[in-house]
Every structure is written in C-alpha cells, then in structure tokens.
Amino acid sequence: MGKRLRFTRFMQGAAIAAVGALALAGCSGQPGGETAGGDFTGEYDGPEVTLQYWNGFTGGDGPFMEQMVDEFMAEHENIKIESTTQEWSDFYQKLPAAVTAGEGPDVGVMHLDQLATMAARNVIVPVDDLADELELSADDFTEEVWDAGVYHDARYGIPLDVHSLAMYYNTDHFAAAGITEPPTDAASFADALAKLKAAGFENPFWMPALWPAHLMDLSLIWQNGGEPYSEDGAEATFDSPEGVEALTWMRSMVDEGYSPADVAADSQYVAFKNGETSITWDGIWQINDLTESGIPFAAAPVPTIGSDSAVWANSHNFFLARQAAADANKANAAKVFIAWMSENSGEWAKAGMIPARESVRDSGVLDGTVQQPIAEQIGSMRFLPAVPGLGAVQAETLEVAVADGVLGKAPTEEALTREADRATQLMEENLEKFGE
Amino acid sequence: MSSQTPVGSETRVGASVVEAPTAASVARSSHRPGQSPTRPKRFTPWLFLLPYLLLFTVFVIVPSVFGIWISLHEWDYTLPNKPFVGAENYTDLFDPGSVNAGSFWTSMRATGIFTLFSVPLLLVLPLLVALLMNRRFPGRNFFRAVYFAPYVLGVAVVGLMWRYLLDNNIGLVNFYLGVFGLPDETAWTTSLPAAWVALVGVTVWWTLGFNSVIYLAALQDIPAELYEAAAVDGANSWQQFRHVTLPGLRPILTFVTINTLIASANMFGQSYIITQGAPGRETRTAIYQIAETGLRNFQMGDAAAMSYVLTLFLMMISVIVFWLFREKKEKPLTSGGTK
Numbered sequence: 001m002g003k004r005l006r007f008t009r010f011m012q013g014a015a016i017a018a019v020g021a022l023a024l025a026g027c028s029g030q031p032g033g034e035t036a037g038g039d040f041t042g043e044y045d046g047p048e049v050t051l052q053y054w055n056g057f058t059g060g061d062g063p064f065m066e067q068m069v070d071e072f073m074a075e076h077e078n079i080k081i082e083s084t085t086q087e088w089s090d091f092y093q094k095l096p097a098a099v100t101a102g103e104g105p106d107v108g109v110m111h112l113d114q115l116a117t118m119a120a121r122n123v124i125v126p127v128d129d130l131a132d133e134l135e136l137s138a139d140d141f142t143e144e145v146w147d148a149g150v151y152h153d154a155r156y157g158i159p160l161d162v163h164s165l166a167m168y169y170n171t172d173h174f175a176a177a178g179i180t181e182p183p184t185d186a187a188s189f190a191d192a193l194a195k196l197k198a199a200g201f202e203n204p205f206w207m208p209a210l211w212p213a214h215l216m217d218l219s220l221i222w223q224n225g226g227e228p229y230s231e232d233g234a235e236a237t238f239d240s241p242e243g244v245e246a247l248t249w250m251r252s253m254v255d256e257g258y259s260p261a262d263v264a265a266d267s268q269y270v271a272f273k274n275g276e277t278s279i280t281w282d283g284i285w286q287i288n289d290l291t292e293s294g295i296p297f298a299a300a301p302v303p304t305i306g307s308d309s310a311v312w313a314n315s316h317n318f319f320l321a322r323q324a325a326a327d328a329n330k331a332n333a334a335k336v337f338i339a340w341m342s343e344n345s346g347e348w349a350k351a352g353m354i355p356a357r358e359s360v361r362d363s364g365v366l367d368g369t370v371q372q373p374i375a376e377q378i379g380s381m382r383f384l385p386a387v388p389g390l391g392a393v394q395a396e397t398l399e400v401a402v403a404d405g406v407l408g409k410a411p412t413e414e415a416l417t418r419e420a421d422r423a424t425q426l427m428e429e430n431l432e433k434f435g436e
Numbered sequence: 437m438s439s440q441t442p443v444g445s446e447t448r449v450g451a452s453v454v455e456a457p458t459a460a461s462v463a464r465s466s467h468r469p470g471q472s473p474t475r476p477k478r479f480t481p482w483l484f485l486l487p488y489l490l491l492f493t494v495f496v497i498v499p500s501v502f503g504i505w506i507s508l509h510e511w512d513y514t515l516p517n518k519p520f521v522g523a524e525n526y527t528d529l530f531d532p533g534s535v536n537a538g539s540f541w542t543s544m545r546a547t548g549i550f551t552l553f554s555v556p557l558l559l560v561l562p563l564l565v566a567l568l569m570n571r572r573f574p575g576r577n578f579f580r581a582v583y584f585a586p587y588v589l590g591v592a593v594v595g596l597m598w599r600y601l602l603d604n605n606i607g608l609v610n611f612y613l614g615v616f617g618l619p620d621e622t623a624w625t626t627s628l629p630a631a632w633v634a635l636v637g638v639t640v641w642w643t644l645g646f647n648s649v650i651y652l653a654a655l656q657d658i659p660a661e662l663y664e665a666a667a668v669d670g671a672n673s674w675q676q677f678r679h680v681t682l683p684g685l686r687p688i689l690t691f692v693t694i695n696t697l698i699a700s701a702n703m704f705g706q707s708y709i710i711t712q713g714a715p716g717r718e719t720r721t722a723i724y725q726i727a728e729t730g731l732r733n734f735q736m737g738d739a740a741a742m743s744y745v746l747t748l749f750l751m752m753i754s755v756i757v758f759w760l761f762r763e764k765k766e767k768p769l770t771s772g773g774t775k
Contacts (some may be wrong), residue, residue, distance in 0.1 A: 093731050096514045119515035121734075206605075209626060210712055262623030265712050271606055283525075285590060294619045392733040396539075404716040407626055424732070425535040 039299075044336045046329040050080040054108035056088035058433055060288030064351035072340050073346075078284075092391070099321050102342035104215060106324035107334040109160065112315040113384040113391055116151040117295045118436045119387035124319040126154035127272045134342060140357045145315050146363055148386045157317030158338050159356035159409045164313035165215055166284045166374045167303060171296040182300035189303045193258050196278045204278040204356070206268035207250055207259035210408040214259055215312045216281050216302075220246030222382045223306030223424065233387030234431060236423030238398055239416035242306075245264065245391050246404040247412040249305060254406065261405060272297075287352030287370045299370050301377040313381035315356055318342070325398045354378065389430035397423035485581075507740035514734065525741035535737050536729060542717050543725035544705075544746070550721060551700040553636045558696045559689075562644050567653035580652075584645035591642075595709025598638045599625065602710065625711045631719050635706050643699070647692055651685065658684035690761040694754055701750055722746045 006076045053094040061083060069081050074411075085107065086094070092114060098104035100123075110118065119125045131137075137190075138146045141159060149157040169182060177199035196204035207213070221228050226242025229235070237243070251258045259268075272280040281302055290297055291415045304312045304339040318338040324330045341348075346365035354375040355361050366372045384390060401419035403414040476628030482489075507525050509518045529541075530536040586594065600623035601608050605681050624634040658681065666676045703725040707713060713720035720728075722742070732737025 096734075100514060121512075123514065178657050209714060260605050262604055264605070264607075264624040264625040265599060266625070267716070270600070270603075274606065276606065359676065389733070396728060396733060400713075400717055405713055407715045409715045422535055422538075427733075429535070433510070434465045 005115070009425075010343070019297070021277055024265075038402075044076070044079060044333045045318055046078070047331065049329050049333045050076045050082055050109055051324070051334055052105040053328060053337070054080050054084045054086070054091065054105035056086060056091045058085055058087055059285055060292070061285055061353065064348065068341065068347055070345065071250060071344070072337060075340070076336065079337065081337065096121050096123050102323060104321050104323050105266065106321055106330050107198055107318055108321060109316050110157070110319055111391075112148050112157065112159070112317055113146065113386075115149055115156045115317060115319065115392060116386040117388045118319070119151040119154075119156045123322060123323050124156050125325045125337070126156055127158060127318075127320055127338070128155045130320075131155050133335075134339050140359055142358075142381065144296045144381070144383050145356055147316060148315075148383050151386055151388075157315075157319055158342055160318060160341060161353035161356050161420055162313050162315045162378065162381060163217055163284050163353050164311045164374060164377075165281050165302050166371070167279060167281050167301065168272060168286070168290065168297050168299050168301045169279045170275060170277075171298050172273070173199070173204070175374065177201065177278075177403065180182075182298070183303050184301070185303055186305045189305065197258070201258050201278050202277070203253055203258060205253055205258045206263050206271050206277045206280065207253040207406055208263050208265075208266045208268045212398070213250070213406055215283070215400045217243075217246050217250060217402045219281075219310060219312040219382070220305055222247060222310035223304055223308055223314070225307055227426070229385055229387065229390065231385050233385065233390065233427055234424075236393075236420040237395065238401070238406060238419035238423070239413070240252070243420075244413045246306070247402060247416060250402070250406055251408060251412055254408065276357060276364035284352050284354070284371045284374055291370070292431045296399070298361055299374060299376050301380075307337075309377070309380040310382050311377065311380060313383055315383070332364070387430075388434045390427070392428065393426045394422050396426065398418065437611070440497045455690070470485050476519070487729040488537065497636050500536065501509065504744065506736055507744055510735075511740070512734045515737065516735070518737075525737045526745070529741060530642050531743060534650070536742070538659055538736070538747075539717055539720070539725055540729075540742055541684055542751075543720045543722045546747075547703065547722040549632060549700055550635060550639075550703050550707075551697065553632065553701045554703075555693070555696050557640050558643065558647055559693060561640060562647035562692075563685075566649045566655055568675075569648065570655045583648055586642045587645040590710065592707030594638065594642050595705055598634070599710045602634050602638075625725065626714050628715060628718055631711050631715070635703075636721060638710065639700070639703065639706055647696065650688060650689065650692055654685050654688040686761070690758070693757055693761070697753060697757065698750060701753075 053069070055065060061412065065085075066083065069083055073079065088111070092111070093113075095104060095110075102122075110124075110360075115124070119126075127130070135141065135193075143160070143297065145159050145162055145224055148431065149155050149159060173196060174180075177192070177194050178197040179195055181188075183192040193204050193288065208216075219230055221238060221240075221243050224242035224245050226240045226246070228238040228243065230237055254261050268277065268280050269282055269286070271277045272282075275295055284299070287299065304310075318341060320331065320338070322332055324334050342357065345357060346360045346363055348366040349355055349369060349371075352369075352371055354371055355365065357385060360379075361375060364377050384394075397419040401415040404410045404415040409415070484492050489563065493616075496571045508520060508522060510521050510525075510687065511518045529537050531537055555755050565583050569576060569583070585771055602610075604621070604623040604626065607624070610620040610622065613622075661682045662684070663676055671679065702723055703721050707719045707721055708724055711719045713724060716727075723746075726739045726742045726746070729742065730736045
C-alpha cells in the first residue's frame with residue numbers, strides 16, 4: 001500500500017488547501033477556541049521539529065503504537081516524535097496541569113469521553129481544518145463516534161479506533177460443556193452458565209466489583225433501554241428502573257453461584273487467564289495480552305441480556321494540545337502526524353482495536369482477527385455523551401454504586417439512588433462551572 | 437591561635453571558666469590584623485538559615501497560604517474564572533446535604549480507623565524487633581537487613597504485590613491459610629473489617645524496618661554502664677527494660693510517635709492500590725478523597741478546604757502527643773545524668 005498513494009493524497013490535499021485557504025481562513029472562526037497554527041496545508045516542509053506525543057497505551061497495545069510511530073518517523077525526515085506513555089488515569093490528571101504550565105505535549109491520544117472535558121478546560125484546540133483536509137466526514141464513521149468529538153460546534157478529536165467490551169470465553173471449557181455457539185441473549189447465556197457448571201466449572205462467570213464492572217453496568221443499562229445520563233449533562237439517570245435491573249442482574253450472578261462473592265480488583269481477569277473461570281467480559285484491548293498468555297480463547301459480542309443489543313464502547317482520538325497551536329510549524333507537523341495515523345489506522349487493528357474509519361475496516365484488515373466478530377456489531381456500540389467532567393463524576397459515583405451493589409454491601413436500588421443523587425449534584429456544579 | 441575558641445555565646449557546661457566569654461570580650465581580645473573578626477554579626481545565624489528558610493518559604497509557607505486562598509474559592513486552575521465563595525467550601529463539609537460532606541467524613545473515619553490500629557503496632561513491634569536485633573547472635577546483620585528490606589520498596593510495588601497475594605479467590609494468602617486448615621474464605625480486600633486487617637498488616641510489614649532502625653540507634657546510645665549497674669543492683673531483664681531502656685528511649689519515642697502518626701494519617705497509596713477504596717468508599721482515606729476531589733474532579737477549592745480540616749486534626753493530635761510525652765518526662769529520672 002502506500003507511499004505513492006499517500007503522496008498523491010497529500011498533493012491533492014495541498015492543492016485543495018491552497019485553493020481553499022482563503023475561504024477556510026474566512027470561515028474557520030471556531031467558536032470553541034483558537035485555530036491551531038493557521039490552516040493545515042496538508043504536508044510539512046518546514047524546519048525539523050520535535051513533537052511531544054502523549055498517549056496511554058501501556059498494555060498490549062503499546063508496542064504497536066511504538067511501531068507506528070517509528071514507521072511515521074522513517075517516512076518523515078523532518079518530524080521527530082518523542083513519545084511519552086503513561087497510565088490513562090495519570091494521563092488525565094497530568095495533561096491539564098502540563099498544558100497549563102506549558103510543559104504538555106503537542107499532540108496526543110485521548111478517549112472520546114474526555115474530549116469535551118479537555119476542550120472546556122482549554123487544554124486542546126479544534127481540528128476542524130484537519131478533518132476537512134483529510135476529507136473525513138460522518139460518512140466514514142459511525143454517527144455516534146463522529147458526533148461525540150464535537151463540543152460547542154467545533155471538532156476536537158480525530159478518531160483512531162473504537163473499542164468496546166467483548167465476551168471472552170475459554171474454548172476448552174465450552175467444548176467440555178458441550179456448548180457449540182457463543183451465547184447471544186439472556187436465555188442462551190443462562191443456559192451456557194448452567195452447562196458449564198454441570199461440566200464441573202464451579203464459577204464460570206466471575207462478576208467484578210471494580211473495573212470493568214461499571215462498563216458492564218453501562219452496557220446493561222443501554223440494553224434495557226435506559227440511559228445513564230441525560231444528554232444535556234444535567235442529571236444522572238443510572239438509578240432508573242433500567243439501571244436497577246442492570247445492576248440487579250450483575251449481583252444475581254453472585255447470588256446464583258455463577259460467580260464467587262467479593263471478587264477483588266482485576267482478579268476476574270487473572271482468573272480467566274488461569275483458566276479458573278470460563279467467561280469474562282472485558283475490553284478488546286486485552287486481546288493481545290490473552291493471546292500471549294496462551295489460553296485457548298475466543299471473543300464474541302457481549303450477549304444481549306436486556307431487550308436491545310448494546311455494548312459500552314469508547315474511542316481513542318487524536319488531539320492537538322493548545323501548546324502546539326502557538327507554533328505554526330509544530331501545529332502543521334502535528335497535523336501531518338495525525339493524518340498519517342488516521343490513514344494508517346489499519347495497522348492499529350493488530351493492537352486488538354477496531355479502526356474507526358469504515359473505509360479502513362472494509363479494507364480487510366480485520367479479516368481473521370479475534371476482534372472481527374465484535375467489529376461486526378459496531379452499530380450497537382454506545383458511547384457516553386460529550387459532557388465536560390462526566391468521566392470524573394462517573395468514577396466518583398456510578399463506580400462506587402456498582403461496587404457496592406455487586407459486593408452486596410447495599411441493596412442495588414439504594415446504592416444507585418444514593419450515588420445518582422450525588423452525581424446529579426456534581427453534574428449541576430459542572431454545568432455551572434463550564435458555563436452555557 | 438586563641439585557646440578559647442568562642443562557641444557563639446553558649447556556655448559550655450563543666451567548663452572551668454566562671455564567666456562565659458561574651459561576644460564583646462572575644463571581639464576585643466582577638467581582633468588582630470590578618471585575622472577576620474570573629475565577632476558574630478547579627479545576621480550571621482540568618483545567613484546559615486537562609487538556604488533552608490528559602491526552601492521552607494517557597495515550598496511550605498507560600499503553598500500553605502496559597503492553599504488557604506484556594507480554599508476560599510471555587511478553584512479550577514484550568515478555567516479562567518475562579519469565583520470567591522468565602523467559607524462555603526468549609527461550611528459545605530459540615531452540611532450533610534452537600535456533595536462532598538458524606539464522602540469526606542467517611543474518608544476521615546477511614547483515616548482514623550487506620551491510624552488507630554496501625555500506630556500502636558508500629559510503635560510496639562519495631563521496638564521488639566529492635567530489642568532482638570540489638571542482641572549479639574550469628575547472622576544478626578542478615579536479619580537486620582531482612583526486617584528493613586521491605587521499607588526500600590516503593591508503595592506501588594508493595595501495593596501491587598499484596599493486592600495479588602491477598603486476593604481472596606486467587607491469592608496465595610488464602611491458599612496457604614487453607615493448606616494449614618485455617619479459614620480461607622476471607623475477602624481481604626473487598627470486605628470489612630478484613631480490608632483493614634490487610635491494610636494495617638501490609639503497612640506494618642512494609643514500614644516496620646524504619647522505626648526499628650531508629651529504635652536500634654537509640655538503644656545503642658544507652659550506656660552499657662547503666663545496664664551493668666542495674667544488673668549489679670539485681671534487676672531482672674524486665675526491670676532493666678522498664679527502668680533503663682524505656683527511659684533511655686523516651687526522647688526518641690516522641691519523634692517516632694509523631695512521625696508514625698503523621699505517616700499513618702497520610703496513608704494513601706496502600707488503599708489506592710490494594711483495595712481501591714473498596715468496599716464502596718469505606719477504605720478511602722482522607723488523602724485519597726482529597727486527591728480524588730482535587731486532582732480528578734478538579735474541585736480544588738473543596739479539596740483545599742478538606743486538607744485544612746485534616747491538618748487541623750493532625751495538629752491537635754500532635755499537640756496532644758507532645759503534651760503526653762512531656763508530662764511523663766518530668767516524673768522519673770531527674771538525677772539520671774550522673775555516671
């Protein structure tokens with residue numbers, strides 16, 4: 001593939017940009033913030049620049065990102081990329097501080113559900129011109145991924161991938177229990193669990209109380225037809241009847257003996273890797289890690305326990321930090337980097353992710369991969385609304401309620417109501433804080 | 437050179453001079469050409485203090501005052517406007533209806549529980565270890581190293597390791613308990629009070645070495661003659677411990693107590709990594725909650741107010757500890773300084 005294709009693409013882009021430069025300059029008064037370093041010219045031929053690139057790919061996906069960065073540098077002699085990889089939780093704490101202090105990255109990757117927050121905090125700048133230049137449009141993406149990158153009418157993120165929860169199952173266990181097809185709904189799931197138990201797998205489905213428990217809970221709320229938060233960001237609704245039903249089902253896995261009680265942090269995943277449990281729901285970013293562990297496993301979409309097929313998903317998005325915006329060279333080089341990454345996102349499929357661009361997905365990069373059956377369900381993937389500050393609120397409230405509910409420390413309804421009230425209060429404060 | 441090098445204006449105890457050399461007299465007598473005047477200038481001590489004072493000002497005084505300023509505002513450093521709210525961040529903490537009050541006091545209680553159980557253990561166990569290590573026996577240095585070794589590990593290593601060891605379903609702790617026929621179903625990190633036992637236990641294992649080393653140094657400072665004298669007087673080992681060792685350790689004990697108390701009250705990493713605050717929010721300590729509120733939720737005003745309330749508690753406790761130790765100090769040996 002490549003080089004020539006990309007070259008012409010850039011030439012084409014440059015031409016379009018040249019023609020449209022005036023027009024773009026006229027209409028690029030993004031309401032959300034300053035324009036980053038003038039308009040993107042499609043390629044970078046200025047002096048050598050070094051870009052600070054931050055990401056949180058600490059797991060099985062890390063090496064693939066490093067490899068892509070190396071490939072990019074090999075093709076762009078005047079752009080040097082210095083990667084900084086850190087845990088996502090540290091990332092989101094440090095990024096605003098670093099950018100405020102002028103010590104942040106020029107370019108980076110963050111989750112879709114953080115874009116609005118970081119935009120509201122003036123950490124990142126709009127990249128509409130880049131999207132235009134790449135001729136990216138809603139057509140190439142699922143609507144939800146594309147729309148969630150917009151905050152106050154400006155686009156802040158270029159989606160790299162989508163990643164959702166998946167159901168992993170131990171193929172040996174399934175064979176021993178005589179299950180031929182991965183379960184797809186509540187009935188077949190219950191049936192599979194019963195068969196596994198009968199085949200001597202005492203606890204076939206460990207129910208976590210912590211990560212990724214809240215992602216399971218969100219998926220189930222959506223499956224039941226509910227919404228965890230109101231679209232306008234004013235109210236937490238995860239204590240709705242649908243929400244209560246979701247968490248009650250999770251707890252029932254413990255009550256019915258499919259899961260041991262009091263599953264500690266990470267142990268359902270470790271147990272799955274050890275072959276101690278037969279089924280686990282976890283992110284598709286674990287695929288490489290599981291492959292490496294050598295257990296016989298396969299992945300399937302999360303079964304529809306409720307009425308609608310739905311699963312929690314998120315997306316890694318490239319962003320341009322405010323810092324780079326001040327320097328036209330850096331801004332342009334950063335955009336070249338993002339453009340290249342977006343166009344080569346097929347490579348990223350090796351990291352276990354699903355490329356966000358439909359054109360890339362359809363190019364066959366997913367054929368035969370573990371995540372292929374999940375990628376087919378991309379239409380049912382659900383994302384959190386673009387509400388600033390929501391991520392932190394969720395960590396403070398919903399996660400605590402889910403933990404309490406699964407551990408049986410409080411009746412599910414009581415835990416959810418208590419934390420939803422708190423979440424609503426925090427969300428109201430946020431609305432006030434971020435204005436409009 | 438002058439035989440009486442002046443030590444400031446300090447009077448040396450036991451020196452034969454009746455009158456201590458005052459600064460003025462020294463200056464008069466020793467001012468010779470070619471020799472710098474030894475008369476201490478007024479600002480000389482300040483000059484010596486300056487480097488530390490500078491650091492103290494920049495890293496302690498200024499942030500503390502700035503912290504108070506922050507606590508009076510609704511402060512989010514990434515946003516341009518930081519409205520002044522007066523004492524609202526403080527009053528909110530005492531208003532059960534506010535967002536942060538409930539979780540804050542839960543976390544204060546968690547800190548209290550942890551401190552209450554960890555401090556006594558961290559005062560007594562290291563002393564026992566130090567007493568053992570103070571004896572002469574083959575391999576003593578090896579055992580000293582063994583007890584101190586965990587202390588050099590970072591909290592991330594300790595936390596992660598114990599998180600897996602303590603895991604109630606797949607961890608080694610429960611496995612071995614089972615092997616020895618003990619109850620092996622305890623959920624060490626997700627249920628109460630087991631989570632507290634785990635957190636206190638891990639902390640004691642981890643930091644015991646530090647207090648032991650300090651005790652050991654103090655033990656070695658107690659003159660052997662005192663023990664000999666006590667032995668001659670027919671004191672048994674308990675009496676020797678009670679009347680020689682303990683009084684000899686008293687000044688160090690104040691330091692160790694305050695230090696351990698503050699360290700325990702600042703516990704954060706262990707519960708952040710091992711229990712992640714579970715079950716629910718029960719093992720979230722005050723520092724944990726402050727970090728969540730301020731650094732994750734960006735409610736820095738509220739977080740600052742919380743930390744000042746915590747500081748106030750710590751100051752009160754420190755004063756009480758100082759007071760307790762000072763009281764006891766006066767009672768026994770006043771004539772213990774003789775040889």
